[in-house]
Amino acid sequence: MAKVLITTSGSFGDLSQQLAVGKELARRGHQVALALPPSLAGRGEEEGFLVHTLPGDPAAEGSALRGITFPFGRAAPFASTRSVVAAESPWLAERARSLARLCLEYDLLVSSATQLAAASAAEMVRIPWATVFIAPAILPSELSPYTLPNACPPLLRRALSRVGWALGRWWMRRYVDPLVNEHRGALGLPTRSDWMLTGNLSPYLSILTALPSFTPMSPRWPPQVHQTGYCPYRGYRAWRPSPELRRFLEARGRLVLVTAGSMAHGEDKHSHRLYSICLGAVEILGAKALLVGPREGHVGKRSMAVPFVPFQEVMPRCAAVIHHGGVGTVQEAMLAGVPQLILPWGADHFFNAARAQEAGVAEVLLLRAYSQAALLRALGRVMDGPIAGRAGEVAGRARTEVGTSTTADLLEAFMRSQGRMHRQR
Known part of the structure; x- marks a missing residue:
């Protein structure tokens, strides 16, 4: 068996996938712990996990969300993303150091695509690292990144899709990547690009937990990306209906x-x-x-x-x-x-x-x-x-595309390939 550290940031939607995968790994006998920012730590503890709280400021994160014009002021797919990253960026170097110290006690690091400190921590201590992420929108493909009229001709849809992905990549590289690369410089690590797209995925194993009925697999996705299906979390031990x-x-x-x-x-x-x-x-x-x-x-x-x-x-x-x-x-x-x-x-x-x-x-x-x-x-x-x-x-x-078990299978196979599976201690 192995010791697995799971980390995420962002919304509860991101956390729910990690909870589902963590519960399945624990059911199989692995020791699972979570490393979460203060805004999510309480929810992880409610579900019975050992939680390591990462550095952060919940008030600053909340302030960033309140700064997003929602939803009648203007549509803000790019500005909302930058606001969230800007709220976390002052803590990224400290979070990466904290994660790196924790990783010394574990066999595998599993992160969501929203945890911007994970790549740096994995590089610092060279721990086997996998990404489990829920959002297919970070994977450029032939699918349009925007809602288009159903009557839009196929050729025009493909052209608009290419333009949309190119625009999104340019904007993210210009306005989001510098925020993340600043903390990389403080850690003595080289800069990277496309942090909010494919740049924050593990190059060894990345698992998309999205229903194929929702987003079918694309040949344009990076080769390390596997699609297993959505991982619904069915715990919520502390919740009772009034x-x-x-x-x-x-x-x-x-x-x-x-x-x-x-x-x-x-x-x-x-x-x-x-x-x-x-x-x-x-x-x-x-x-x-x-x-x-x-x-x-x-x-x-x-x-x-x-x-x-x-x-x-x-x-x-x-x-x-x-x-x-x-x-x-x-x-x-x-x-x-x-x-x-x-x-x-x-x-x-x-x-x-x-x-x-x-x-x-x-x-x-x-x-x-x-x-x-x-x-x-x-x-x-x-x-x-x-x-x-x-x-x-x-x-x-x-309902036939739920991917919790398959996701755990892939993570176990990855640990075996890295020599990180042990006998029960």
């Missing part, structure tokens, strides 16, 4: 889940307006809305808000999901067979929305189309149109 929530879910009426993701904050006027418009549209259609966000309690005649709920507990009950296009939320809805209305606002949301739309399981409303009337029409089509039937069809195939 009696009020249980009564709300069991009450009559079609249920619509509304969430803006774990990166969103609900205290600004933009997100408050989003929630208000969504809740208004749901109630006009005679349905009930469960808002998963920062507030708690009843927010309308037929709506309720909770700060957190495991999606697998509520999505099977839903007639639709309105969300931001987070890669984990999209795939949880696909597994549940729930039609989706996606309102992308930043990061990889536009790519994810395009994939869900092409799979036939979602309708997408872009920034310029936001209004209660537009959302009301779109939600009606999602709940009662062909998308609902298509979502059920795709779910049957998606």
Whole structure:
């Protein structure tokens, strides 16, 4: 057996994949620990893992997220990414040193693509290093990085895709790479490029945990990338539904889940307006809305808000999901067979929305189309149109594409190839 250190940064969507893989490795007898920034450390401890807290400032990370114009100010796929990296960059050198010291006690380092200190730590101590990541948007391919009209001709779609990837790579190299390479210089390590694309993937083994029904494998991906399928986490030991929530879910009426993701904050006027418009549209259609966000309690005649709920507990009950296009939320809805209305606002949301739309399981409303009337029409089509039937069809195939066990198999094979599997101590 082996000692495995798993590290991530970013949102809870990134952490959930690491939790699922960590639980599977622990079930197989490996000793698994997590190395997490302060903003995620508590969640890892709640799930029963040994957690090493990395240097960081949760207040600074929260401030960076509040600085993102969300979601009615302007669409910000690039600016939102840079804001998050800028919030973490002052801590990257210290995080890399801390990770490197921890790695001396472990046989394998597993990181997400969002943990920008992992590559430096692995280079410093030469530990076997693998990447397990959930976001196919960081892998340039023939797929468009943006949501395009379905009527767009194939030749034009391919041309726009090439332009989109080239623009994204140029922007990331110019405005994001310098933030990360600054800490590399402080550690005496050479600079690298494409940090928010393929530059932060392990060159030895990188595992994409995304459903093929969501994003099929591309011949343009780097050769070390393996696609295993989404790894749903089904733990959440500390979560229990309140009696009020249980009564709300069991009450009559079609249920619509509304969430803006774990990166969103609900205290600004933009997100408050989003929630208000969504809740208004749901109630006009005679349905009930469960808002998963920062507030708690009843927010309308037929709506309720909770700060957190495991999606697998509520999505099977839903007639639709309105969300931001987070890669984990999209795939949880696909597994549940729930039609989706996606309102992308930043990061990889536009790519994810395009994939869900092409799979036939979602309708997408872009920034310029936001209004209660537009959302009301779109939600009606999602709940009662062909998308609902298509979502059920795709779910049957998606449930055969869960990749937790295959991901653990690949990691074990990698450790054996590196001579890092031991007898049970």
